[in-house]
Amino acid sequence: MTQPFAGRGAIDLSALKRPAPQPAPTAAGGGTAPGMSAYALDVNEENFQGVLQASTTAPVVLVFHSPSQAPESTQMADDVADLVGQYDGRFLAGIVDVDAQAQIAQVIAQASQLQQLPVPLLMVFLDGRPAIQPIPGMVTREELSTLFNQLGQQLTAQGITGRHQPLATVPTEGEEEVGPDPRYAAAQDALAAGDMDAAVAEYQKLADANPADAEAAAGLAMAKILQRTQGVDLNAARAAAAAAPDDVDAQIMVADLDLLGGHVEDAFARLVELVRRTSDKERDRARDHLVSLFAAVGNEDPRVLKGRQALASALF
Structure with a gap:
């Protein structure tokens, strides 16, 4: 469902009637809805510029929903707002109600060369530009979790480590505001x-x-x-693996490169098949490396759960 981050055209904001460019959004000034995480806010014409500017720090996920046209899209927007809170600032979610913010929807539609903006629609921005192809239609909570996990992997692989600050909120009684974890x-x-x-x-x-x-x-x-993969030529690594299908080092290298390229399931499948074909120490190495890839992706990722099932089948 996702693609590697790649710069695309910037969004032309000239059609919006807005004041001077805004600073990075805050919950207090950005209309954060009740129940949202500290990394999600409602988007309007006043804070839209600031929300896009925030994508120079780390990705911004925009979700366009319509309570009148597609009531179910509001649940998807709520899921995004909730899920981004699990990534400690790796993403900021901007929730756009197209019923209330028709001008923003029109600007995005024009920038995307669409007559009308589909609802729901999910877009990911980095450095003020769309970072992946827009994703129209309903996306389940599980699929959203997979999407954020994969984008997080791609961010790390490309050395993009910025994090959004939590939006300013008023702590409840007896609670202190918590900033990004400095560890x-x-x-x-x-x-x-x-x-x-x-x-x-x-x-x-x-x-x-x-x-x-x-x-x-x-x-x-x-x-x-x-x-391990620094300076490795992908084509040369694939050729070496094809020439020696039971060479554990060669297969591990291509699995690593596949994972970095976003081909997570291919990486898992390669090593599962290697486990099936090998024995003794070589089999142990292939298994242990596959387990390390599971850790890199995250144990809650559905692809990891499937990979563990496939590994168990290969072992027993």
Whole structure:
């Protein structure tokens, strides 16, 4: 359903009647709806510019819904608003009610060369531009979770480690405002700088300090993949794997490259088949590496659940 991030045309905002460009959105000024996470807000003409500007920090997910035209689309918008809160600032969700914000819908339709904006519609922006092809139609909560997991993998693979600040909210009594977790800053800075050795070392420290830290484990697994694949030629790696189908090192390398390219299921299938064909130490290596790829993707991802089932079948 998703594609690698790729720059596309910027959105022309000149049709909007709005004040001067706004700063990055805040919940207090952006009309955050009750029940939304700290990384979701309602979009209107006043804050639309600021929402798109926020995509220079990290991706912005826009969801267009219509309570009158497609009541079910509002549930999808609510799911997006809720799910982005699980990624600690990796995404900011902008919820656009096209019934109330017809001018924004018209601008997006014109930019997308559409006569009318389909509802629902999901778009992902990075650096002010659409980062993937727009996704029209209903998307289930499970599919949305898979989408965000895959986009997160692609962000990490491309060294895009920025995070949105949580939108300003008023804490309830006895509660303190919580900012971004600083524990991951050193590892993310190393990824952004292209220093994979340092990134692995920083994530290893976090994983050693707290083995139950799922984000640290996933970050460590992905950093190791990036470390192994630095400077590797994809075509040469595929040719080597094709020439030696039972060479564990060759198959692992292509699986790593496939995962980084977003071909997660292909990576899993390659190693599952390798487990079927090999034995003893080679089989153990293939299995252990596949398990590390599961960690990189995230144990809650539906593709990981299917991959674990396939691995169990191959082993037993």
